Amino acid sequence: MIRKKLFVTAFSLLMGASLSAQDLSVINQQEATRLLQTLSHDDMQGRATFTAGIEKAATFIETEFSAAGLLPLKGGSASQAPSFRQTFYVHRLTPSQTEVNLDNIEIAAEHLFVNTSQKQLDWNQKNKVDIITISKGKNFRAAFAKVNSQEQDAIVLVHPSHAEAFQDYRGYFAKGAVKKEIGTGSSKVYVLTDQANPKKYQVKFENKIDKLELSNVVGMIEGKRKNEFVVFSGHYDHIGFHKSVDGDSIANGADDDASGTTAMMMLARYYKQQVQPERTLIFAAFTAEEIGGHGSRYFSEQLNPDQIVAMFNIEMVGKPSRFGPNSAYLTGFEKSDLGLLMQKRLKGTTYSIHPDPYPKQNLFYRSDNATLARLGVPAHTISSVQIDQDKTYHTVKDEFELLDMPHFTSMIRAIALAAQGVVSGEDTPTRVDKALVK
Structure with missing residues (x-):
């Protein structure tokens, strides 16, 4: 009887390992290349907010979500047709008059x-x-x-x-x-x-004000626990045109953050091909990160933060980290135990996740995770860029050709494995102490 149980257990583990390996093959370099090249192509014109380029990128992400079989995130007005677009409005203020006089x-x-x-x-x-x-x-x-x-x-x-x-x-x-x-x-x-x-002083100032539209692109896979959410995200905007170098003025933003957005889309395809997850999975491409995080801020207002179990925000994972092959780091590692849970899931694999080695760069607060973290969500950013040495950040040199695609593909697979416990409902990370988040 004991021998039979051991056989069944061993067989189950073997089949589980085989299934996991088969499933991870969905995350392949060819598909990663297609998505990343498209998002960082010159046709997207650097994906700056309020431009035709970012609109083109949003349409592409919508098409990919639809092809993957995602559902639009529930919510919004009952009169609105279901859409992957999460549209909102902001005001652009442009100085039109500035006059200052001090002591005449x-x-x-x-x-x-x-x-x-x-x-x-x-x-x-x-x-x-x-x-x-x-x-x-x-x-x-x-x-x-x-x-x-x-x-x-x-x-x-x-x-x-x-x-x-x-x-x-x-x-x-x-x-x-x-x-x-x-x-x-x-x-x-x-x-x-x-x-x-x-x-004595006199100040006369006036802003020209325009009301403009912005859109996140958000899809979901409904879980068995419909009101427990796990968020995978990346920002799809970049800075558009920049100072010309050798005749090139398009800041393509391949690593920042076409890489994170691509990883998020590939994870959506991966999870859609698995059995129904225990928790509801939300896949968000945020807009306007580069100009103040307006997209993630609006997103956070559409959900009850207490129902968000974790956020895996992905940014700049196209280049190897200082920790060696198949490695990345997690910003704000000490603010919850999500990083420890991820490390536990990666134990015995070729992948590893580490605490952020660049605390002076303040990276925890420089991406879209910070908005939800301030609401108590275990929201962290996964990254591998060596930010203290990277010379292409916010330049026209942040191009696809400079990325390490085998590393990038490994990073997506690593996130899929590391998030497994949270997705399955087996792992629940501790909440972030809001009093300790500035």
């Missing part, structure tokens, strides 16, 4: 930038806004972050010694901003000047 001295335009969600500013000394100084010797980026977080309106006087950093920021803010809501929050006017404590 008109400030040159190249020495000004404004951060505000207001349509207009009309300040003088009667408004009693704060005057803040970023003096010589201070860390400009740290000081900027501190000032920007304050709730009070302010004129910020930046010492000329910070001219280079100031111009970097000015270039960013001169392009305008994208906001979900307008007319909220405090405003900051930054002035590059050696003036201190002006007695």
Whole structure:
């Protein structure tokens, strides 16, 4: 009897291993290449938000979701036809007037930038806004972050010694901003000047405001536990056109983040070909990550975060990690035990997952996982890029030809294996302590 039980157990394990190997073959380099090449092709024009290129990318992802047999995510208005598009609106604010006078001295335009969600500013000394100084010797980026977080309106006087950093920021803010809501929050006017404590000031500023449409592309496989969700995600937007190098001005975003979006789509196909999962699986291609994470923020508002068991966000997995072949790292490893559960599932395989080796890069907060993590979800980003050495990030050189496709294919297989326990309902990661997420 015991021998019979041992035989049955051994046979089951053998069949399970064979089935797993057969299933993983669905995740193959040929298909990974097709998807990744398409998303990072010049035809997509760098997939910048509000462009024809990102619209083309969204249509491609929709087609792939449909071919895989995914269902649109439930929710939305009953009058709306089911769609993989999760559409919402934001406001693009573009500066159209900026005038600043300090003690009767008109400030040159190249020495000004404004951060505000207001349509207009009309300040003088009667408004009693704060005057803040970023003096010589201070860390400009740290000081900027501190000032920007304050709730009070302010004129910020930046010492000329910070001219280079100031111009970097000015270039960013001169392009305008994208906001979900307008007319909220405090405003900051930054002035590059050696003036201190002006007695009189006058600020006139105006934004041109356009209401624009954005869309996540989201599909699902309904599980036996319909209201327990596991999210696999990647952002499909990039930065569009960039500084030309050798006649090339398209920032294709192959690693950032056509790789993550491709991995997510291949995992969707993989899971669709398995038996019905225990938990409902959601596959999300987020928009507008590069301009503030608007897509993931909207997505998080459509679901009850308490019903999201885990989020596997995938970003920049097209190049080998510092830990060697078949390895990746997990941002915010210590914030839940999801990483430990993944390591347990990968034990005995050729794949490995490690804690983020770049804590100073603040990667946990630089991708779409952060929005859900702030709501307590065990939401982490899987990555393999050596971010401290990568020279193609946000350049026109982030192209398909520079990616390691055998490594990339291995990464997708590794995620499929590592997530198995969460998908099957056997593993439930601990929640993120919201008080410890900034």
